[in-house]
Amino acid sequence: MIELFVKETLFIPDDYQKTIYDINYDQLAASGIKTILMDLDNTIIPYDESHASSQIMTLFKSVLAKGLVIIIISNNHGQRVKGFAEEVGCPFVQRAKKPLSYGFIKAVKLGDTTNPAQICVIGDQLMTDIWGSKRLGYRGILVNAIKRNTEKWFTRLNRRLEQKILLIIQKKHPEIYNKLHLVEKR
Ligand SMILES: [Mg+2]
Numbered sequence: 001m002i003e004l005f006v007k008e009t010l011f012i013p014d015d016y017q018k019t020i021y022d023i024n025y026d027q028l029a030a031s032g033i034k035t036i037l038m039d040l041d042n043t044i045i046p047y048d049e050s051h052a053s054s055q056i057m058t059l060f061k062s063v064l065a066k067g068l069v070i071i072i073i074s075n076n077h078g079q080r081v082k083g084f085a086e087e088v089g090c091p092f093v094q095r096a097k098k099p100l101s102y103g104f105i106k107a108v109k110l111g112d113t114t115n116p117a118q119i120c121v122i123g124d125q126l127m128t129d130i131w132g133s134k135r136l137g138y139r140g141i142l143v144n145a146i147k148r149n150t151e152k153w154f155t156r157l158n159r160r161l162e163q164k165i166l167l168i169i170q171k172k173h174p175e176i177y178n179k180l181h182l183v184e185k186r
Pocket of ligand 1: 039040041042
Protein backbone atom coordinates (compact mmCIF):
# COMPACT_ATOMS: atom_id res chain seq x y z
CA MET A 1 0.00 0.00 0.00
CA ILE A 2 1.46 3.38 -0.96
CA GLU A 3 1.59 6.17 1.57
CA LEU A 4 0.33 9.56 0.45
CA PHE A 5 2.28 12.74 1.04
CA VAL A 6 -0.98 14.58 1.57
CA LYS A 7 -4.14 13.69 3.44
CA GLU A 8 -6.35 11.30 1.51
CA THR A 9 -9.42 13.29 2.57
CA LEU A 10 -8.41 15.94 0.01
CA PHE A 11 -9.17 13.39 -2.70
CA ILE A 12 -12.63 12.46 -1.50
CA PRO A 13 -15.29 14.00 -3.72
CA ASP A 14 -18.45 15.40 -2.16
CA ASP A 15 -20.47 13.50 -4.69
CA TYR A 16 -19.90 10.96 -7.43
CA GLN A 17 -22.17 10.56 -10.45
CA LYS A 18 -21.68 8.56 -13.62
CA THR A 19 -22.05 11.50 -16.00
CA ILE A 20 -22.68 15.24 -15.99
CA TYR A 21 -26.28 14.42 -16.94
CA ASP A 22 -26.83 12.53 -13.67
CA ILE A 23 -26.00 15.53 -11.47
CA ASN A 24 -28.94 17.20 -9.73
CA TYR A 25 -28.34 20.86 -10.63
CA ASP A 26 -31.51 22.03 -8.87
CA GLN A 27 -30.15 20.55 -5.67
CA LEU A 28 -26.77 22.23 -6.27
CA ALA A 29 -28.42 25.62 -6.71
CA ALA A 30 -30.68 25.06 -3.69
CA SER A 31 -27.65 24.22 -1.54
CA GLY A 32 -26.06 27.58 -2.30
CA ILE A 33 -23.80 26.80 -5.26
CA LYS A 34 -23.57 29.74 -7.69
CA THR A 35 -20.56 28.90 -9.85
CA ILE A 36 -19.71 25.60 -11.50
CA LEU A 37 -16.17 25.09 -12.77
CA MET A 38 -16.49 22.29 -15.29
CA ASP A 39 -13.62 20.26 -16.69
CA LEU A 40 -13.76 19.71 -20.46
CA ASP A 41 -11.82 16.61 -21.55
CA ASN A 42 -13.56 13.34 -20.77
CA THR A 43 -16.01 15.16 -18.51
CA ILE A 44 -18.08 16.98 -21.15
CA ILE A 45 -16.57 15.59 -24.36
CA PRO A 46 -14.04 12.81 -25.05
CA TYR A 47 -10.60 13.71 -26.45
CA ASP A 48 -11.61 12.70 -29.97
CA GLU A 49 -14.55 15.10 -30.15
CA SER A 50 -14.49 18.88 -30.10
CA HIS A 51 -18.03 20.10 -30.61
CA ALA A 52 -21.03 20.41 -28.33
CA SER A 53 -23.77 17.91 -29.19
CA SER A 54 -27.43 18.86 -28.93
CA GLN A 55 -27.54 16.90 -25.65
CA ILE A 56 -24.73 19.08 -24.27
CA MET A 57 -26.38 22.28 -25.52
CA THR A 58 -29.65 21.28 -23.85
CA LEU A 59 -27.91 20.54 -20.55
CA PHE A 60 -25.97 23.81 -20.54
CA LYS A 61 -29.09 25.85 -21.39
CA SER A 62 -31.03 24.23 -18.59
CA VAL A 63 -28.25 24.70 -16.01
CA LEU A 64 -27.67 28.33 -17.00
CA ALA A 65 -31.42 28.95 -16.82
CA LYS A 66 -31.29 28.00 -13.14
CA GLY A 67 -29.05 31.02 -12.56
CA LEU A 68 -25.89 28.96 -12.18
CA VAL A 69 -22.70 30.20 -13.85
CA ILE A 70 -20.65 27.59 -15.72
CA ILE A 71 -16.97 28.21 -16.40
CA ILE A 72 -14.99 25.71 -18.47
CA ILE A 73 -11.65 24.93 -16.86
CA SER A 74 -9.17 22.86 -18.82
CA ASN A 75 -5.51 21.89 -18.66
CA ASN A 76 -5.77 21.63 -22.42
CA HIS A 77 -5.47 24.69 -24.65
CA GLY A 78 -6.01 26.16 -28.07
CA GLN A 79 -8.97 26.15 -30.40
CA ARG A 80 -10.38 23.01 -28.79
CA VAL A 81 -11.08 24.76 -25.48
CA LYS A 82 -11.90 28.19 -26.89
CA GLY A 83 -14.13 26.83 -29.67
CA PHE A 84 -16.09 24.60 -27.31
CA ALA A 85 -16.58 27.35 -24.72
CA GLU A 86 -17.85 29.68 -27.45
CA GLU A 87 -20.30 27.04 -28.68
CA VAL A 88 -21.86 26.67 -25.23
CA GLY A 89 -21.54 30.38 -24.50
CA CYS A 90 -19.47 30.06 -21.33
CA PRO A 91 -16.26 31.73 -20.15
CA PHE A 92 -13.21 29.50 -19.95
CA VAL A 93 -9.72 29.10 -18.57
CA GLN A 94 -7.23 27.06 -20.56
CA ARG A 95 -3.79 25.79 -19.48
CA ALA A 96 -5.31 25.75 -16.00
CA LYS A 97 -2.52 23.57 -14.53
CA LYS A 98 -4.94 21.68 -12.29
CA PRO A 99 -4.47 20.60 -9.50
CA LEU A 100 -2.56 23.84 -8.85
CA SER A 101 -4.73 26.61 -7.44
CA TYR A 102 -3.76 29.12 -10.12
CA GLY A 103 -6.30 28.12 -12.78
CA PHE A 104 -9.16 27.59 -10.33
CA ILE A 105 -8.68 31.07 -8.87
CA LYS A 106 -8.44 32.58 -12.34
CA ALA A 107 -11.68 30.80 -13.33
CA VAL A 108 -13.54 31.84 -10.18
CA LYS A 109 -12.79 35.49 -10.98
CA LEU A 110 -14.83 35.10 -14.16
CA GLY A 111 -17.91 34.27 -12.09
CA ASP A 112 -20.06 36.17 -9.59
CA THR A 113 -18.63 34.86 -6.34
CA THR A 114 -15.31 34.03 -4.71
CA ASN A 115 -16.92 32.40 -1.69
CA PRO A 116 -15.60 28.79 -1.68
CA ALA A 117 -18.91 27.54 -0.26
CA GLN A 118 -20.66 28.73 -3.44
CA ILE A 119 -18.27 27.07 -5.88
CA CYS A 120 -18.45 23.54 -7.24
CA VAL A 121 -15.95 21.75 -9.48
CA ILE A 122 -17.12 18.93 -11.74
CA GLY A 123 -14.52 16.68 -13.31
CA ASP A 124 -13.44 13.14 -14.12
CA GLN A 125 -10.08 13.05 -12.31
CA LEU A 126 -9.31 12.72 -8.62
CA MET A 127 -5.71 13.88 -9.18
CA THR A 128 -6.57 17.17 -10.89
CA ASP A 129 -10.23 18.19 -10.53
CA ILE A 130 -11.05 16.86 -7.08
CA TRP A 131 -7.69 17.38 -5.36
CA GLY A 132 -7.51 20.94 -6.68
CA SER A 133 -11.05 21.78 -5.63
CA LYS A 134 -10.84 20.31 -2.14
CA ARG A 135 -7.61 22.17 -1.38
CA LEU A 136 -9.42 25.43 -2.06
CA GLY A 137 -12.47 24.45 -0.04
CA TYR A 138 -14.74 24.10 -3.07
CA ARG A 139 -17.27 21.36 -3.50
CA GLY A 140 -16.07 18.63 -5.85
CA ILE A 141 -18.18 16.27 -7.93
CA LEU A 142 -16.47 13.35 -9.61
CA VAL A 143 -17.84 11.79 -12.81
CA ASN A 144 -16.67 8.87 -14.90
CA ALA A 145 -14.32 9.57 -17.80
CA ILE A 146 -16.32 9.37 -21.03
CA LYS A 147 -13.66 7.47 -22.98
CA ARG A 148 -10.50 6.25 -21.29
CA ASN A 149 -8.68 4.74 -24.29
CA THR A 150 -7.80 8.09 -25.87
CA GLU A 151 -6.09 9.47 -22.77
CA LYS A 152 -2.50 10.66 -22.99
CA TRP A 153 0.40 9.23 -20.98
CA PHE A 154 0.24 11.74 -18.13
CA THR A 155 -3.48 11.16 -17.67
CA ARG A 156 -2.82 7.40 -17.63
CA LEU A 157 -0.25 7.97 -14.90
CA ASN A 158 -2.84 9.98 -12.97
CA ARG A 159 -5.28 7.10 -13.39
CA ARG A 160 -2.85 4.67 -11.76
CA LEU A 161 -2.50 7.01 -8.79
CA GLU A 162 -6.27 7.49 -8.77
CA GLN A 163 -6.81 3.74 -8.41
CA LYS A 164 -4.39 3.63 -5.48
CA ILE A 165 -6.11 6.56 -3.78
CA LEU A 166 -9.51 4.94 -4.28
CA LEU A 167 -8.15 1.86 -2.48
CA ILE A 168 -6.91 4.04 0.39
CA ILE A 169 -10.30 5.76 0.64
CA GLN A 170 -11.99 2.36 0.62
CA LYS A 171 -9.77 1.17 3.46
CA LYS A 172 -9.81 4.29 5.64
CA HIS A 173 -13.29 5.64 4.92
CA PRO A 174 -15.42 2.65 3.94
CA GLU A 175 -18.67 4.40 4.88
CA ILE A 176 -18.03 7.31 2.48
CA TYR A 177 -16.66 4.97 -0.17
CA ASN A 178 -19.83 2.88 -0.06
CA LYS A 179 -22.19 5.83 0.22
CA LEU A 180 -20.73 7.46 -2.91
CA HIS A 181 -20.62 4.10 -4.77
CA LEU A 182 -16.97 4.81 -5.56
CA VAL A 183 -16.42 1.16 -6.38
CA GLU A 184 -18.04 1.94 -9.74
CA LYS A 185 -15.18 4.35 -10.52
CA ARG A 186 -12.62 1.52 -10.34
MG1 LIG B 1 -10.80 15.55 -17.63
